[in-house]
Amino acid sequence: MSTVREQVARVLRADACSGCGVCTILDAGLSMRLDDSGHLRPAVSGPADERSRAARIFKRACPGRQVVAKRPRGSTRHPLLGSYFGMWEAWAVDPEVRHRASSGGALTAIQGWLLASEAVTQLSTAAADRDRPVRTVPVRIVSKEEALAAAGSRYAPVAVGSLTTGDPAHAVTAKPCEVGAIRALSGGRFGGTPVLLSFFCAGTPSQHATERLIRDLGGPGPEEITDLWYRGRGWPGRFTAVFDGGEVSADYDESWGRALGPTTQWRCKICPDGVGESADIAAADSWESDERGYPTFDEREGRSALLARTERGLAIVLAAHEAGVIELRPLDPARLAQAQPLQTGRRQYLAARLWGARLGGRAVPRYRGFGLTRLSLAHPRLALRALRGTLRRVREARGPRRRGETP
Numbered sequence: 001m002s003t004v005r006e007q008v009a010r011v012l013r014a015d016a017c018s019g020c021g022v023c024t025i026l027d028a029g030l031s032m033r034l035d036d037s038g039h040l041r042p043a044v045s046g047p048a049d050e051r052s053r054a055a056r057i058f059k060r061a062c063p064g065r066q067v068v069a070k071r072p073r074g075s076t077r078h079p080l081l082g083s084y085f086g087m088w089e090a091w092a093v094d095p096e097v098r099h100r101a102s103s104g105g106a107l108t109a110i111q112g113w114l115l116a117s118e119a120v121t122q123l124s125t126a127a128a129d130r131d132r133p134v135r136t137v138p139v140r141i142v143s144k145e146e147a148l149a150a151a152g153s154r155y156a157p158v159a160v161g162s163l164t165t166g167d168p169a170h171a172v173t174a175k176p177c178e179v180g181a182i183r184a185l186s187g188g189r190f191g192g193t194p195v196l197l198s199f200f201c202a203g204t205p206s207q208h209a210t211e212r213l214i215r216d217l218g219g220p221g222p223e224e225i226t227d228l229w230y231r232g233r234g235w236p237g238r239f240t241a242v243f244d245g246g247e248v249s250a251d252y253d254e255s256w257g258r259a260l261g262p263t264t265q266w267r268c269k270i271c272p273d274g275v276g277e278s279a280d281i282a283a284a285d286s287w288e289s290d291e292r293g294y295p296t297f298d299e300r301e302g303r304s305a306l307l308a309r310t311e312r313g314l315a316i317v318l319a320a321h322e323a324g325v326i327e328l329r330p331l332d333p334a335r336l337a338q339a340q341p342l343q344t345g346r347r348q349y350l351a352a353r354l355w356g357a358r359l360g361g362r363a364v365p366r367y368r369g370f371g372l373t374r375l376s377l378a379h380p381r382l383a384l385r386a387l388r389g390t391l392r393r394v395r396e397a398r399g400p401r402r403r404g405e406t407p
């Protein structure tokens with residue numbers, strides 16, 4: 001079987017890497033670096049140093065190779081939102097957590113409670129780099145206070161998967177591709193499975209987009225930024241970059257909608273699981289919708305949607321509620337699906353886009369158990385349009401075909 005490095009090279013050639021970082025714990029001679037496009041990719045930093053059975057585990061765990069949908073026994077399956085044991089609208093009871101966090105602070109409140117109650121001894125997640133807050137880095141936290149400091153979404157590359165330990169007394173809060181890879185690792189006898197928390201994810205923007213946005217808003221160079229948050233401190237809150245003598249900021253529509261969101265990497269555009277199916281608990285924005293059914297981003301008190309995806313996750317949500325840490329209200333799956341048009345639209349037509357990509361000569365990861373073909377075939381005309389659009393974009397990205405070259 002090919003080594004981890006050889007398989008990583010294949011994933012990179014297909015542009016199928018999500019930047020999760022899990023390969024760096026299978027081969028310690030790899031580390032994550034920003035590439036020219038501003039996305040994190042594994043790069044050789046030393047001689048090959050593979051764990052035993054690493055190549056076999058990589059094949060199962062790397063989200064650039066394959067992703068398998070989870071259908072735990074006894075759960076309810078929603079074709080677009082995945083499997084769940086419980087679904088609620090939720091928010092942190094502590095007003096400081098609720099205000100500071102991305103939506104309702106449900107994840108930060110649960111993290112703080114897991115650590116304070118010693119249900120877990122440490123948690124890996126993402127936070128602003130202390131020395132260079134314009135960058136986002138993976139961190140290990142051990143207290144409620146550190147959980148609060150890491151609250152909020154960071155729309156930039158970060159490889160939390162590179163901090164995985166395989167210790168069931170640990171927890172991880174990370175993007176769906178990262179928690180999927182971590183769960184697949186433990187299936188590969190890497191160790192136990194940490195408690196896995198995740199969130200709905202529309203994709204990872206380029207690091208360059210953050211720096212460009214600050215410049216466009218009239219801010220200074222990246223090295224002069226002393227604090228930076230993408231949202232939160234309100235719901236959805238404002239992108240804010242602080243520097244000596246001032247700050248620049250932009251609302252959610254301008255920052256995510258126009259500057260950051262359009263720069264997400266290719267692997268995110270063909271992601272089968274933006275909803276955290278492999279997590280024990282997944283959170284999302286519980287947006288209000290307007291009369292046409294589109295989500296609205298008017299400032300208000302934050303509310304998360306919360307999905308318990310495993311029995312372990314259900315026990316944690318109910319215990320955190322019982323402990324007075326989070327507030328829960330029933331949430332109708334149809335309402336959540338309506339508030340998440342990007343997630344539902346991406347999954348609905350993903351099979352068609354994958355066909356288009358393959359026809360354009362691009363290798364794509366293997367996805368199993370998501371029912372993608374059935375979803376696309378339910379609306380054949382729109383699926384055909386998605387196929388053609390992807391085929392055209394893939395061909396444009398390849399440039400004009402030379403004579404004799406096959407697609």
Ligand SMILES: Cc1cc2nc3c(=O)[nH]c(=O)nc-3n(C[C@H](O)[C@H](O)[C@H](O)COP(=O)(O)OP(=O)(O)OC[C@H]3O[C@@H](n4cnc5c(N)ncnc54)[C@H](O)[C@@H]3O)c2cc1C
Nearest residue numbers: 101102103104105106107108126152154200201202284285
């Ligand atoms: C790139 C990205 C895309 C998203 N796309 C969607 C979407 O399509 N739909 C939707 O409803 N919600 C999306 N979210 C999630 C949403 O912004 C909230 O995180 C979610 O509503 C949970 O809110 P909360 O208040 O409970 O989380 P919080 O209490 O604020 O906790 C968030 C946790 O996520 C961690 N985190 C933040 N950024 C990252 C990152 N880049 N990588 C790994 N961990 C991170 C933080 O460290 C913190 O632990 C996205 C978030 C990110 C980072």
Ligand code: SF4
Nearest residue numbers: 017018020021023062
């Ligand atoms: S998707 Fe993750 S595991 Fe696969 S090559 Fe990229 S960083 Fe490594």
